[in-house]
Amino acid sequence: xxxxxxxxxxxxxxIRELIEHVADTGLNVIITGESGVGKExxxxxxxxxxxxxxxxxxxxNCAALPDGLLESELFGFERGAFTGAxxxxxxxxxxxxxxxxxxxxxxxxxxxxxxxxxxxLQSGEFAPLGSERDVRTDAWVIAATNQELEKKVKKGLFxxxxxxxxxxxxxxxxxxxxxxxxxxxLIDHYIKKYTSQFNRKQILKPGPDAMEKLVAxxxxxxxxxxxxxxxxxxxxxxxxxxIDDLYLKSRSAAPSMSEELAIEGVSIVDVLLDxxxxxxxxxxxxxxxxxxxxxxxxxxxxxxxxxxEKTGWNRTKASSILKISYKTLLYKISxxxxxxxxxxPY
Amino acid sequence: xxxxxxxxxxxxxxxxxxxxxxxxTRKSYEVISATxxxxxxxxxxxxxxxxxxxxxxxxxPNISGVALISIIKKKFPDTPVIAITGWGEHPEALATExxxxxxxEKPFELSQLDKLIKDLLSxxxx
Numbered sequence: 001x002x003x004x005x006x007x008x009x010x011x012x013x014x015i016r017e018l019i020e021h022v023a024d025t026g027l028n029v030i031i032t033g034e035s036g037v038g039k040e041x042x043x044x045x046x047x048x049x050x051x052x053x054x055x056x057x058x059x060x061n062c063a064a065l066p067d068g069l070l071e072s073e074l075f076g077f078e079r080g081a082f083t084g085a086x087x088x089x090x091x092x093x094x095x096x097x098x099x100x101x102x103x104x105x106x107x108x109x110x111x112x113x114x115x116x117x118x119x120x121l122q123s124g125e126f127a128p129l130g131s132e133r134d135v136r137t138d139a140w141v142i143a144a145t146n147q148e149l150e151k152k153v154k155k156g157l158f159x160x161x162x163x164x165x166x167x168x169x170x171x172x173x174x175x176x177x178x179x180x181x182x183x184x185x186l187i188d189h190y191i192k193k194y195t196s197q198f199n200r201k202q203i204l205k206p207g208p209d210a211m212e213k214l215v216a217x218x219x220x221x222x223x224x225x226x227x228x229x230x231x232x233x234x235x236x237x238x239x240x241x242x243i244d245d246l247y248l249k250s251r252s253a254a255p256s257m258s259e260e261l262a263i264e265g266v267s268i269v270d271v272l273l274d275x276x277x278x279x280x281x282x283x284x285x286x287x288x289x290x291x292x293x294x295x296x297x298x299x300x301x302x303x304x305x306x307x308x309e310k311t312g313w314n315r316t317k318a319s320s321i322l323k324i325s326y327k328t329l330l331y332k333i334s335x336x337x338x339x340x341x342x343x344x345p346y
Numbered sequence: 347x348x349x350x351x352x353x354x355x356x357x358x359x360x361x362x363x364x365x366x367x368x369x370x371t372r373k374s375y376e377v378i379s380a381t382x383x384x385x386x387x388x389x390x391x392x393x394x395x396x397x398x399x400x401x402x403x404x405x406x407p408n409i410s411g412v413a414l415i416s417i418i419k420k421k422f423p424d425t426p427v428i429a430i431t432g433w434g435e436h437p438e439a440l441a442t443e444x445x446x447x448x449x450x451e452k453p454f455e456l457s458q459l460d461k462l463i464k465d466l467l468s469x470x471x472x
Contacts, residue, residue, distance in 0.1 A: 014384075018408055021387055027413045164437040167405075168413045 002048040003041045006189045007182035011174050015042060022169050023049035028121065030106070030166045031144040033173035036224030039144040040104065042171055047100045052140060055099030058092045062113075063105035071113055072129055081130025093126055096139035106166070107147030111159065118162045141166070176219040176226065177331070183215045186223060190230045203234055210239035217246060218331060248293055301336040304329070313340050351467055352376045352395075356386035356414065357403040357430070366401070369456050370463075383409025387417065398470070399463060401428045404437045412437055415444040426466040428459070 005016060022029070023046050031039040040059070047057050060073060076091030092101055103109075109117065120126045121141065125134040143166050152158035176183065191203045206214055219225055229242060236242055304322065311317040319329040332338070353375050357363040360381060367377045378397070380386035383406050390397065400418060404411035415427050429441040429449045441449045448462050 014408075018384055021384060021391075022409065022413070025413065025417055027416055164405075164412075164440055168410050168416075168440075170408055170410070172407070 003044050004189070005038065005041055005045055006186050007179065008185055009174075009179035009182045011179055012182060015171060015173065018169075018171060019045050019049060022046070024051055025169070026050070026052075026140050028166050028168045029140075029142045029171065030149075030169070031142065031171040031173065032149075033146065033171075034175045034222055035146045036222035037173040037175060038223050039146075039171075039173060040102065042173065043100070043102045043142045043144065046142060047140075050100075050140070052099050056096055057100045057102065058096040058139075059102040059104060060092050061104045063108035067110045067113060070109070071116065074113070075116070075126050075128050077129035078131045081128075085130065088128075091126070091128055093120060093137045093139055094128075094135055096137070098138050099140070101139040101141050103141060103143040105145060106143040107145035107149055107152060107158065111157070114159045114162050118159060118165060121162070121165050175327070176222045180215045183219075183226070184211060186226055187211070187214065187230065190227055194230060194234060198234060203230070204237055204239065206239045210243055213243045213247075217243075218250060218335075220250065220328070244289060248289060297336060300332065301338060304332055304336065305338050308333075308338065308340070350374050350376045351398040352378065352393075353399050353401060353463070354378050354380070354386065354389060354393075354397040355401045356380045356383065356406070356411070358382050358406045359403070362403075366456075366459075370460075373460060375463075382406050383411065383414050386414055390414075390418065390422070396422060397425060399426050399428070399467060401430065401459070401463075404429050404431045404441055410437075412440045412444050415441060415446045419445045424470065426470055428462055428466070430454070430459075 005012060005019075007013075019042065029043075029046065031042050033039055044057070047053060060070070062070060065073060072089070072091070074091050074093055076089050076094055077085050079085060079088045103117075116126070120137065124138065125136055127134050149158050149163055149167075153160050153163050176186075187206065191205060195203050221228070229246060233239065233242055304318070307318045307321050308315070311321065315329055315333075316326060319326045322329065324332070353370055355363060355366050355370070355377060356379070357366070358381055363379050363381060367379050370377050378389060378393070380389055383402075386400075386402065387409055390400070400414070402411040402414050409417075411429055415429060418425055418427055426447040427445075429438075429446040431438055431441070431449065431451050438449050438451070447466055450459060450462065
């Protein structure tokens with residue numbers, strides 16, 4: 001079954017339109033976007049709308065295998081090509097002949113293999129390990145990555161010529177947080193899907209309040225995270241609890257920060273004590289969960305402000321020090337309401 | 347009166363696109379423009395009488411100029427294509443491989459592009 005590309009946002013509409021126009025060209029494609037946005041779904045849709053749909057769709061995850069193994073997976077080997085090669089094995093390029101070869105996580109491929117891949121893309125030929133003959137392949141290469149290849153090219157970690165050769169047709173799938181209008185239709189779709197898949201009573205649909213919170217949530221894990229949440233809703237069945245957990249988990253994404261603060265002499269208890277007054281007269285709203293969330297918010301805000309100040313509000317540097325993506329940093333600056341000092345230009 | 351030649355110009359840089367459009371409109375061409383490859387491809391597929399010549403940038407979002415050239419050469423083999431490449435970009439070899447009739451590197455003189463267009467159109471008309 002073809003996985004559906006769900007969404008009503010302009011960017012998803014545009015992706016559907018692009019698929020329709022290029023599925024029959026057989027030109028190299030690169031699909032980019034954060035983890036979990038649905039890059040393979042786009043690849044599958046391209047394949048199913050192409051004339052190759054009855055031929056194989058072969059997927060290789062370039063990050064999952066060590067270099068040598070990935071090479072033999074892609075190109076295959078002859079019997080006796082290396083110790084342990086007891087029989088001949090056909091590579092994925094050969095298996096995907098006339099079909100699609102989906103190279104996931106292409107940004108993780110070594111420079112050595114990149115040059116071999118470039119050779120196949122240029123000539124349409126490759127030699128299995130230990131073989132003297134070249135094998136012709138007519139595999140349609142669709143690559144995907146969550147990395148910014150332009151940056152890797154600049155750093156010399158990704159071949160520029162391969163980059164241009166893959167970048168013939170480019171799909172960019174934006175993260176879910178930048179297309180919140182897609183969240184309700186995605187939720188509807190997966191509720192229907194899982195209801196029939198798990199053969200259970202109807203999954204509880206989130207009410208208007210819960211839906212509002214789900215739409216406002218940042219979804220760092222994108223559609224994959226949303227799928228997991230909906231699966232867990234089958235078990236938990238209480239949207240309030242699910243949403244509380246969701247927000248709590250997203251706040252505690254940096255577990256080492258409180259430790260770092262403790263080392264620098266700022267006690268976490270001091271931070272918690274600040275909440276004492278707020279909760280002392282209203283024990284009904286008091287909960288460890290809420291304190292935890294507020295404390296983490298506060299720590300994050302202080303740490304991020306500290307790093308931003310030290311880097312003179314150089315957000316690229318700060319995100320690298322904090323080991324978070326640039327986009328996450330921008331999101332946190334706005335979410336935690338961190339303001340630059342007025343005297344310092346940035 | 348002769349019908350003017352119809353050009354399709356595709357570039358994601360709006361300033362360059364508008365400069366090219368103004369210049370060639372003044373030169374009495376009928377100019378249709380697009381700001382990315384997909385928009386350009388849609389115009390190519392829907393233009394009833396086709397275009398006399400296409401000028402395309404190479405590095406663009408969604409459908410690159412290289413892809414457009416390959417598609418044009420397959421679907422409209424008689425339509426000449428001029429590829430223009432930006433500073434510091436090196437996909438010229440790919441454009442040639444995709445059978446662009448000419449590859450022009452930025453920065454270029456508009457008169458240079460004008461001459462190329464005239465040459466390709468007169469070759470096509472003959």
